[in-house]
Amino acid sequence: MTTLAGKTVLLTGASRGLGVYIARALAIEKATVICVSRSKEGLDITCDQITNLGGKSISIPFDIKNVRKLSTLKKIINQFVGPVDILINNAAIEVCQFFTDYSLDEIQSVLETNLLSPIELTRLFLPSMLERRSGHIVNIASLAGKKGVAYSSVYSASKAGLIMWSDAIRQELVGTGVEISVICPGYIYQEASVSKNGLTTPHLAGISTPTYTTNAVIKAIKQNKAEIIVNKELITEFFTRLLFAIGQLYSPFVDAIYRWIDIPKFNRMRLEKQQHIDDSMIKSVVGKRG
Numbered sequence: 001m002t003t004l005a006g007k008t009v010l011l012t013g014a015s016r017g018l019g020v021y022i023a024r025a026l027a028i029e030k031a032t033v034i035c036v037s038r039s040k041e042g043l044d045i046t047c048d049q050i051t052n053l054g055g056k057s058i059s060i061p062f063d064i065k066n067v068r069k070l071s072t073l074k075k076i077i078n079q080f081v082g083p084v085d086i087l088i089n090n091a092a093i094e095v096c097q098f099f100t101d102y103s104l105d106e107i108q109s110v111l112e113t114n115l116l117s118p119i120e121l122t123r124l125f126l127p128s129m130l131e132r133r134s135g136h137i138v139n140i141a142s143l144a145g146k147k148g149v150a151y152s153s154v155y156s157a158s159k160a161g162l163i164m165w166s167d168a169i170r171q172e173l174v175g176t177g178v179e180i181s182v183i184c185p186g187y188i189y190q191e192a193s194v195s196k197n198g199l200t201t202p203h204l205a206g207i208s209t210p211t212y213t214t215n216a217v218i219k220a221i222k223q224n225k226a227e228i229i230v231n232k233e234l235i236t237e238f239f240t241r242l243l244f245a246i247g248q249l250y251s252p253f254v255d256a257i258y259r260w261i262d263i264p265k266f267n268r269m270r271l272e273k274q275q276h277i278d279d280s281m282i283k284s285v286v287g288k289r290g
């Protein structure tokens with residue numbers, strides 16, 4: 001697909017973070033954006049920004065975790081918008097925990113939002129793309145799906161699943177006119193979720209900004225890229241790929257590199273910070289009741 005002009009794009013996770021950057025870039029490319037997430041307020045702000053850029057959008061507040069209800073989302077889109085040309089599976093959640101501290105509900109939420117929902121959305125929207133012999137699916141994964149990240153094991157599993165599932169169906173789609181790409185950012189700086197917690201991301205973990213990641217999404221669609229590892233410079237991307245290739249041969253070596261660049265420590269700090277916020281919220285609720 002060499003141009004996005006006139007295409008209809010279904011974008012999940014459009015209410016905040018990276019999704020807002022992608023929505024704005026799609027508007028600049030003259031695509032119509034169907035913005036989906038739970039927060040109506042967030043979606044309204046994104047749609048206003050699209051309008052200000054001269055673009056077209058529609059917002060549909062929807063909880064994609066309800067995988068069995070995604071067929072209802074498809075009906076709404078078919079009725080009010082029409083066929084989807086591009087599906088961007090961007091919405092995701094991350095829960096940092098030491099593994100045995102996860103509840104089953106947390107594990108299910110992460111896997112349903114990050115993995116099952118993109119798979120089911122694709123199952124629902126792919127047949128129409130195949131009929132029209134045109135379409136593109138973009139899955140936003142993470143470097144956490146290329147190499148497991150301590151204290152975020154379920155998120156890592158969801159993103160690894162997304163990468164491998166994309167890899168498999170890309171081979172089924174050869175010659176159909178429908179393409180699929182997977183985007184793997186590292187920790188995203190600026191407005192996206194990691195930087196919001198006030199912790200400084202380990203510099204040696206590479207630099208992915210919302211703008212680099214958005215550029216990667218547009219490039220993946222226009223140039224039909226199978227997988228993009230997002231990094232500031234090509235040379236860093238090469239070393240990241242090399243590191244993962246070495247990890248395939250001998251993972252303890254890459255474990256040591258990850259410890260050296262403080263990734264497990266950083267995620268542990270994120271976990272402790274989250275627990276501190278949860279404790280303060282409990283104290284403030286109990287305080288108000290008392």
Ligand SMILES: NC(=O)c1ccc[n+]([C@@H]2O[C@H](COP(=O)([O-])OP(=O)(O)OC[C@H]3O[C@@H](n4cnc5c(N)ncnc54)[C@H](OP(=O)(O)O)[C@@H]3O)[C@@H](O)[C@H]2O)c1
Pocket residue numbers: 012013014015016017018019036037038039040042062063064065066089090091092093113140141142143184185186187188189191192193194195
């Ligand atoms: N931030 C990073 O450092 C980083 C690094 C690598 C990869 N990524 C990936 O990049 C993507 C975007 O991340 P981000 O940092 O922009 O995340 P974010 O700021 O937390 O935003 C997540 C988006 O997903 C939506 N969402 C979450 N659960 C949903 C649900 N059940 N139904 C519908 N929408 C839902 C949220 O909207 P509502 O809350 O309104 O529903 C929000 O719009 C994700 O796939 C993430 O895994 C992020």
